[in-house]
Amino acid sequence: MSERDDAAAVSESDNAQAVRARAAELAATLAHDVGKYIARAARNLPPSGAIPPALSAMLVADVFATHAGRPALTRFDELAPELLTLTGDARLETVRALLIRAAAHERAVRDGDAKRSRELAALALEIESLLRALSRDLRAGARR
C-alpha cells in the first residue's frame, strides 16, 4: 500500500470511530432522557391493588412531561432520527411504536383508570429496557 492509501485507511478508521462515539453518546442521552425518566413511577407501582395517588401523578408526569415538561415521544423524536441514520438499529422503531401506544393511554390514566395505568407502566418499563440495551450495545461498539 502507498502512503496515500495508508492515510486514507487511517482517516476512514477515524471517521468510523467518531460515528460510533456519536452514536453511543446519542443512545446514552436517549437512555437517560427518555428511558430512565419514563420508568420512575412504573418501577415502583405496587404489584396489585390500588395505585397510590402520589405514584399515579408521578406516572403521568414521567410519560407526558418527561423532559423539560414535554412528552417522552417529543424528546425521543429529537434524538432518535440522527441515531437511526447512524446505526439503522430497528429497536428505535420499536421504541417509537411503544411510545405512540403509551400516548394513547393519557386520557384514561389522567382519569385514574388503574388498569390502563398498569398497562402504561408496563409499556414504560419495556421502553426503558430497550433503550438501556441499545445504549449498552452501542457503548461496547464504541470501545472497540
Place this chain on the structure above:
Amino acid sequence: MSAPISAGQRRPKLLIVDDGDRYVELAHALLRDYDYATRCTLPGPCWTCPQRPGCTLTHAHDARETDEALARHPDVDVVLLDVAFELPEARLLPSSEPDLERRKRLQGIAILAHLRRARGDLPVVLMTSEEELAFEDAAEALAVDEFATLAGEAAFDARALSLLVERVLARRREAPEAGGYAWGSTPAMGRLRRDATMLARTSLPMLLLGETGTGKSALAERVLHPATERRGPFIAVDLAALPETLVGAELFGTARGAFSGAVERAGRFERADGGTLLLDEIGNLSPEQQRMLLLVLQDGRITRLGESVPRPVDVKVVAATNADLESAVRKGAFRADLYARLNPAAKLRLPPLRERIADLPELARAFVRKTFAAGVDRELLARYLDTAGLRAASAPHAELAIGRAPAAPTRGVVFVLARPSLVALEAHSWPGNVRELELLLKTAVVSALSDALTAVEGRPESSRPDTRRAAGTQQEARIVPIPAKLVRELVAASWTPDAPRAPKRGAENFEVRPGFEVRPGATPHEVAVALERQLYERLYAETDGDFTRMARRLLSGDAATNARRVRLRFNQLGLRVKKRAVEK
C-alpha cells in the same frame, strides 16, 4: 418500601442533589424511614409539611446549594447525586470544558469532585447507570472512587435504592478511616470484639480498663453505643478534666439557686437519657461523688443539685479508667459497692499496643487512610496530586505499603514504609499506645508528603508528570517513601506527655512576650498544646520559617538535629510550612 430501621437506631440522613424534583418526589413518597437534609428551618418531615407544594427547599439543586445544605446538616450520611443537570451556565461549576451541553450532562461528576475536596469520606450514590454514562472519563473517575457508587437500575427503584443505601452505610460503618474501629486480628482483640458487642446489648453498666491511648473512648462511642441500638445520644465526660467542685453539677445538673450563680440546667445523665454515658477516668471520683453515682446506678434516678425530687433516667453507663480499681477498692479509695455495681465480672480490658504488636501494620494502614480522608491533610494530598499532574477527576486517595512499593500504582499516592522502619516501630514500647501510633504515622506521612510537594513545586512546570504522557514518571510520583531516618527520629522523640519543653536561656535571647491567648480546654494537656501551637506560630513568623533559628531558641545541643526535631514538632502541632517561608 425501604429497608427496616430498628427502633433504637438514629435514622440515616440523606441529602438529595438534583436539578429537578424526580428523586425527592420518589423519596418522600416511598423512602420515609430516612431523614432528609433540607435547606429549610421547619421541623418534621417534608411530606407532612403544609408548605410542601411548590417548595424548593427540599433538596439541593446545584453545587452551591449542596454546600449550603451540608453546612446546615454536617451529619448527612449519604448523598444521592444526579449526574445530568439542566441548569443555566451561571449555576454550573467552573470548568475548562468548552462544550456547554457536555458540562450539563456531567455536572454531577463535577459536583462529586467538588464534594471530594471538602468531604472526602462522605458516601455518594450517583443516580445513574453505565448505560447513561457514555463518557469514558467520567466512568473512569467513578471507578477509582471508593466512596462513590453507581445506582444503576436501582436509581428509580425505591426498594433497591434503599438496600443500596443500607449497603453503603454498612460499608461506611465498617471502614476504620470513616469512623469505624480498627480491631486488628490478634486473638485478644477478637475476644474483646465479641464480648463488647454482646455486653453492649444488655442494660448492664460496662467497665473498660486499659492504659491511656488504648482506644477506650473510641470503643465506647464507635462500637458500644451503636451496638446498644439505643435511640438517645452518646455523651462522654472526662472526670479527670473537671474540678472536683463541679463534678456533681456537671453529672446531675442544677436547680436555680442551688448555689451562688446556679441556673436551671440538665446534667450529663439527663442529656444522655435514652442513650449512652461514658464516664471516663472514673477512678478520679471523690467519695461523695462515688456515693451520688452509686445512687443513680441503684435506682436509675438522679437528683439535680438544689432539688429534692429525683428524676428517672434511662442511661447505659460505660465507665472507663486506666487506674487499677481493684487495688483502689482494697485501699479504700474507691467504694466496693460502686465497683460491684459497675459489673466488674464482665469488665473489658483493652490490651496495650505492645501486647498486640502484630496488629501494627493493619493499624498503620488504617491511620494513613484516615489521615487523608478529610481536612487540611486531604487538601495537602489534593494539592500534591494536582501539582504532580496526577489528578484527573479522581478523589485524593492514600495507601500505605510496607516493605516494597507496588509495581504500578494507578491511583492516589502510595506511601512506602521500609521494612527496617516497621521493625523499629514494632520494637518501640508505645507508652501512648494506639493514639501515639496514630500521631506518629500522621506526622511521618504528612512530613513525607510536604517534602515531596516541595520537591515537585521546585521543578519547572514542563518537567512535571502529565496525565497524558510520561506514564513512568507519573507512577514514580505516586510513590512517596517515608524516610527511615524520619521514622527513627519520631520514635525517639514522639511521645511527650508533659507540657512543651522549657527553653534553655542563653542559647538565644529568648523571651515569651505576653499576648498568648489562653482558652479553656477539655484537659490540661489540650490547653498546653494550644499554647505551644501559638508559641511555634510566633517563632515561625519571627524567624521567617527558619527551623534552625527556632531550634536555637527552644533547645540546647546539636543545632541540625534540633532543627529537625522542631520541624517534626511543628508538624505534630498541625502547623504547615508556608510556601514562601525560608525552610532550613
